Amino acid sequence: MKTFMFCVILLIPKVGSTIDDLNDMKYIEETESFFRERCEPQCIYTANLYNNRSAIPGLFTSEMVDIFPRQCTKVCCETIIKAESNVSEEQLARTFQNVKHLVGSLHVSFTEYESLKFLESLETLECGDREFLWEDNKMNDMGLTNLTTVICADFRIFNNFRMNKLNLPNLINIVPRDANGSRIKVSILSSMLTTDVTIQEAMTFLSNPDVDFEISQVDFINTKTDTCNVGNGIPEGCKHVFGDLKIGQDNEHLVSRLKSVEVLFGGLLISRTSLTTIDFFDNLKYILLHTSSMEEAIRVEYNVNLTNFLFPSLKRIYPTSTVYSKFIAHHVVFSNNNKIISTDPIYCDQFEHVLNVSNVKESFDKKSCG
Structure with missing residues (x-):
């Protein structure tokens, strides 16, 4: 007599989340807690942390422009602007026209924008333990002419191949994220075009004992009589x-x-x-x-x-x-x-x-x- 063995395969639905999902959830929870401590509820913008079609929490897209709290001068928002954002400079200019104080990461990378004039009203940026990142853009300069204060873990400007000057004329305060011995790393790096940095801009970084300053392809420009x-x-x-x-x-x-x-x-x-x-x-x-x-x-x-x-x-x-x-x-x-x-x-x-x-x-x- 032949014996037949039957294999029963049970299809059990997956319970729980992937590691990436859990990391995203932790990131969102930490971000929301950070925002609640710093902004009024009506000025906290978290729509771009959820259900993001590109799977990049914080990505700023054209669909989210209309619900941004434009009336606020201080906004808590993860602002990640990339090629996938599909949002125009004009839309961004209208969205951020009143924002003077931005809390959260600010990443601008791989874009076709001619300038950052849509952030020209920005005076302070507070990233917490996250960073400012400006990478692989086609702009000639940063153009954040009203920015005075940065409170971040990192401030990175990297491989912007058309960037010929820094243009941060009023940046005077580079502050670590906390007072417990933390430092802020400032990087101005390029493998292509040389970037002009004025003496005033350079001294903001050089004279700060809490800054680790890393540079390449930089020319320091004589702008003072002394x-x-x-x-x-x-x-x-x-x-x-x-x-x-x-x-x-x-x-x-x-x-x-x-x-x-x-x-x-x-x-x-x-x-x-x-x-x-x-x-x-x-x-x-x-x-x-x-x-x-x-x-x-x-x-x-x-x-x-x-x-x-x-x-x-x-x-x-x-x-x-x-x-x-x-x-x-x-x-x-x-x-x-x-x-x-x-x-x-x-x-x-x-x-x-x-x-x-x-x-x-x-x-x-x-x-x-x-």
């Missing part, structure tokens, strides 16, 4: 100096001119002088090595009489880029000067204390500090 190029000599009466500052036997008698310098957009080389002390950088606060031909931000070498140095105001050293800096052996090098500097450990400790910066590596006659 800005000088190094050229062939030591500048006088300048706060902002462009170029590698090189001090040697032929110009060491002019170092007193440097007491007014606050920012050096280049490297500092002091070589083969008769100087006994470096005490002429009273006001130097920031060194940005971005356009320098030097690997180190500071190199002091072959000054046999040099027995002391002082950088009393120096706060930050920015290498060529955050990525490149990982491959630099030392950002500050003292080499072949008077032996007292390399043999007494107090100088190494003193230099670290004077710099008062993190992630900066120093070397005294090939001996690393720290």
Whole structure:
């Protein structure tokens, strides 16, 4: 007798949600809670968090324009504008014309818009633990001319291949999302067209101790009368100096001119002088090595009489880029000067204390500090 085996297949409907669904639900819950703490109920816009046909929570589409709370000057809304949004600049301009304070992420990416004028009324942006992202757009500049304050985890401008200037003239406050030691990462990166950044815009990022500043393909533009190029000599009466500052036997008698310098957009080389002390950088606060031909931000070498140095105001050293800096052996090098500097450990400790910066590596006659 043959035995037949029957296999019964039970089709059980799937119960629950996928991981992506659960993540989206958590994202929506956290977003709504964040909004309730910051906006009036009638000014909270969450329609684009649900039933989104593109499966991108927060995507702003033309279907949602009519129910946006246009009467509010402060709006809580996830604003993600992409090619899939299918919304015109004119529609966006009407939608955001009264918005001065925007709470929530702001992403503008892969669009064909000519400008961000539809956000020209915007004064403050608060992202919380999320980000501002402006990526792969075809605009010439950002054009957020009234934006004064950004409170986000990240502020990223990335690969906008027609962007030739930043155009954030009134941005003065870059604030971390909380006061518990958090930082804000600012990235202005491009592999194509060079972006012009004014001194005023640069100082907003450089002077903020809570900002990690990462740049590539950026030109800093002289917009102030107290800005000088190094050229062939030591500048006088300048706060902002462009170029590698090189001090040697032929110009060491002019170092007193440097007491007014606050920012050096280049490297500092002091070589083969008769100087006994470096005490002429009273006001130097920031060194940005971005356009320098030097690997180190500071190199002091072959000054046999040099027995002391002082950088009393120096706060930050920015290498060529955050990525490149990982491959630099030392950002500050003292080499072949008077032996007292390399043999007494107090100088190494003193230099670290004077710099008062993190992630900066120093070397005294090939001996690393720290």
